Structures are given as C-alpha cells and as structure tokens.
Amino acid sequence: MRLINRHPDRPSRLLLVILPFALVLFAYFMGSAERLTENPNDKLLPSAVQMADAVKRLAFVADTRTGEYLLWQDTASSLQRLAIGLGISALAGLCLGIAAGTLPLFGAPLSPLLTVLSMVPPLAILPILFIVFGLGELSKVMLIVIGITPCLARDLEQRAREIPVELLIKAQTLGASTWTLMLRVVLPQLLPRLLISLRLMLGSAWLFLIAAEAIASTDGLGYRIFLVRRYLAMDVILPYVVWITLLAWLMDWGLKRLTQRAFPWYEGARA
Amino acid sequence: MSFITVKNVWQQYADQVVLEGLNLNVNEGEFCTLVGASGCGKSTFLRLLLGQERASRGEILLDGQALASEPDASRGVVFQRYSVFPHLSVLDNVALGLELPRSPLLGRLFGSAKKHAREQASVLLHKVGLGHALDKYPAQLSGGMQQRLAIAQALIMKPRVLLLDEPFGALDPGIRKDMHALLLELWRETQLTVFMVTHDLSEGFSLGTRLLVFDKVRLDPHAPGAYGARITYDIPLNSDRRAQRAAVDALPPTLAGVLRTA
Secondary structure, three states, X not given: OOHHHOOOOHHHHHHHHHHHHHHHHHHHHHHHHHHHHHOOOOOOOOOHHHHHHHHHHHHHOOOOOOOOOHXXXXXXXXXXXXXXXXXXHHHXXXXXXXXXXXXXXXXXXXXXXHHHHHHOOHHHHHHHHHHHHOOOHHHHHHHHXXXXXXXXXXXXXXXXXXXXXXXXHHHHHOOOOHHHHHHHHHXXXXXXXXXXXXXXXXXXXXXXXXXXXXXXOOOOHHHHHHHHHHHOOHHHHHHHHHHHHHHHHHHHHHHHHHHHHHOOHHHHHHO | XXXXXXXXXXXXXXXXXXXXXXXXXXXXXXXXXXXXXXXXXXXXXXXXXXXXXXXXXXXXXXOOEEOOOOOOOOEEEEOOOOOOOOOOOXXXXXXXXXXXXXXXXXXXXXXXXXXXXXXXXXXXXXXXXXXXXXXXXXXXXXXXXXXXXXXXXXXXXXXXXXXXXXXXXXXXXXXXHHHHHHHHHHHHHOOOEEEEEXXXXXXXXXXXXXXXXXXXXXXXOOOOOOOOEEEEEEEEOOHHHHHHHHHHHHOXXXXXXXXXXX
C-alpha cells in the first residue's frame, strides 16, 4: 500500500503523538544524567529534581526580599501586559480592518498605510517606544499593539473584502444604512475571523512581550529568564520556558474553543 | 403611464458595449422573464434595475421617478448564490429586514418589538415552507430551502419590484418545479412586478407573463465588444394569468384584497 493511503488508527495515532515528545524528553534526561555523573555541579542540563526544586522555590516559597511568590507574580504581570496589548490590538485591528475593507473611501488611504506599517520591524522601534513612553508598562503594551495591530487589520481587511458583494447588496435592499450594514452583517461575520487571526498572532505577541520585558522591566516571565541567565540558572529557565509554552498553548486552545462555541455557524458556512 | 420605463439605456465598460438602445415599458404586476445567451447583458440589465450599477446613457424611471442609484428597500433581490446571511438563523435572516429600517442606530430591535418582528417573519417562513427550520443556520439547509429563505427575506420588505438573478439555476429539476409553484403563488397574492433572469427557456416561458429575449443584432467579428445587446423579442405569455391580474386590478381595492389572499 502506498504511504499516502495509510492512516493511523486511534491508538496508534495517540502513540505517534506522544512519541516525539517522549523522544525529546528521553534524549534530554539521558544527556542530563550523563553530564551530572561526570560533574555533579554541572549547570547546563539540570535534572528533573533540580528543576522541581527551582519551581518549588519560585512558586511556593515567598521571596525573602519582596515577600512575593515570584512565579505567580511574573505570570500575573506578563499576562496582564499581554491581555491589555492583545485587547487593544484586537479592537483597533477590527475597526481599521472593517473600515478599510468595506468602505472604499477609507480603504484607499488606509490600505497602503497598513501594508507599509506592517513591514516596520517592531523590535527596531522598541528604543523609540522606550524614549517616547518611558520604561513603564505603557511601552511594553505599546510594543505588542504596534507589532500586531497592522497585521490583524490587514488580515481582517482582506476577510471583509471576501464577504460576497451579494450579501452587501442584499442588506441594502433590506433597508440597511452603511452603519447598520457594518454592525449587523460585516462585524458578526468578521468576529470569528478575528479570533483566528489572534490565535495566529499569539506567537508574535509573546515574542514582543518577552523582548520588552528582557530589556526594561522589574518583573515578568521574560524578565526572570533574562535575569537568571547571569547565573546560568538553567534549572529556572527551562521550567519558565515550559510554563510560557503551556500558557501560550492554553490561550490558543481557549480561543479555538471560543470560536466554536460563540460562532457555531462559522465552520459550516466556510464549507 | 407604465410602472417602469426604460428610455434608450446603454451600458458600456471601457470600450465594451454590453447593452445598447434599450427601450421598455413594464406595467405594475407583470412577470418578466429575461432570457438570452451568456454574456448578453441580462444580468447587467438586472443590476441596472437594482441600482447596483448606473447606466452609461439613458434613464430608467420607476413610477415616473428616476430610479435611486443605489439598492434600497423598494427593490427586493434574490441571487443564485450568497443571498442569505450565514451568521443568522433562518428566522433572524427574515426578521433582519424588519429590524434594520426601524432601528437606525443599532440595527436591531429589543423586547416586544423584536418578538413582533420575529412573529411576522415566522408567518412568512411558514408560508414558504420553512416553518420547521426556523432555528437552523443557512449552511444546514439544502440549496432549495436556502432559496426559499432568500425569497422570504426579500418579500418581508413588501418591495414593489422583485429581481431574480437565476435564482433556481443551481437546483435539481424536481425542487425547481416546487420553487416555480411557490413563486407563482406569491406573485398572485402580491402586486409584485417581477424580473427574472434565467438560462432555462422553458422556465422563462412557463413562469412569465412576458418574455424578453436579449441578443446582439449587430456583430463585428473584428471588434466583439463594439456592439451591445438589445431586446430582440418581447413576447406576451400566459394570457390567462395576465387577464386574471388585469381583472383583479380593475376591481375596487377592498374586494381585490380579498381575492388576492384567497
């Protein structure tokens, strides 16, 4: 049988899903054990016990200096920045995208501008943000907003253009004004698309967040990783990376479920 | 004075002439079927009537007034595809037409007004045979049911003109027959003036009270776009229905209303 026609059944699919993860973990812990037997003070590949100790110290023991639980505090500040950044971007991207995609008079000036803006590398203007907005929360949130809004807006503009012109005409024959047409026809059809775009942009949002935290911050997941780098504390860095990955995956999964729940018509209508 | 008057209408895109010298008078309540080869301007003419496009030359009058140059509630439309809103349930697809004109700010009604609109929509949906599918989304309906929905959606506005652009082109022959019966029934009950583009000649003959054939009378083989199509045949059809419509129109309005709904 040709390879292209062979499909895994349920149990073997599960096995195939787990396999690469198991291989990576196995390779890591083999390497870690080998290095640690050679040199028990090796810091490069910490063992599971060492990492668990580090997590315990950061997550369940109050910091002696501040009295805070560092992991949770870092998580809270990072998520707060991310949520504010994503929220503002989603709103701005939606408004810009709808305006540019449905109103030709707005699209003419907006569309080329958004294209150019989305080409500006956000990290290149991070110094400008620090100069203009200071080193506080605002510049970190702004980096996320500036980084992903143009891309979101361009995507939504494209989706708005893909709404069949028949529907826009039909809405007008049903007595819609420009405003109510956007409110009742364009907006609801773009909302599920916005959630999908957000999912695709989550990676970039985390990138910008961690970059901003690494350079100027006093807390946050990115800040912590870059801080302990000085001590070669791989036992902290690795769990933090796993934690960030888990958070990102959970957000992605949550947005996916939200799309299915809130817009049950969407999957069928695309077919 | 005719209801719709088309005076010397030309439609031209760049150097491609699609329609030339179109003249037509249509009385209220006529059922015009538009036939012709592909690309001979039937749909273009429909778009002109809809207000989606403006004629390059000439004018179209509705009740003696120049036609509004954008689509509005006076003209309902059903397309072959994409006629219904995928994000609204069947009921809301129809109720939308009652909500939009009455709520300029939010485009939706609340409370008893909303309930009333939905009841009205539900009555019409039962009539077109969608009473069992009020809560479904269009993607869950078959092609025929989607077109029923599209027709109900257009009729809830009580338009004076109904424009149909190959509405049954994608349907099975059996379903198509049911749709013809439905359309004729609705046409009999209302004072609708119908324009229907179709590729199916027999459909054109059996439904219409008037058949308009679009064709190019002049052809330059070296410049295919130089000349446009005209209406080459204008055939009165189904005289029984024409006579019936005329007889009902001649009656006093109170009596006519009873007869129409009967």
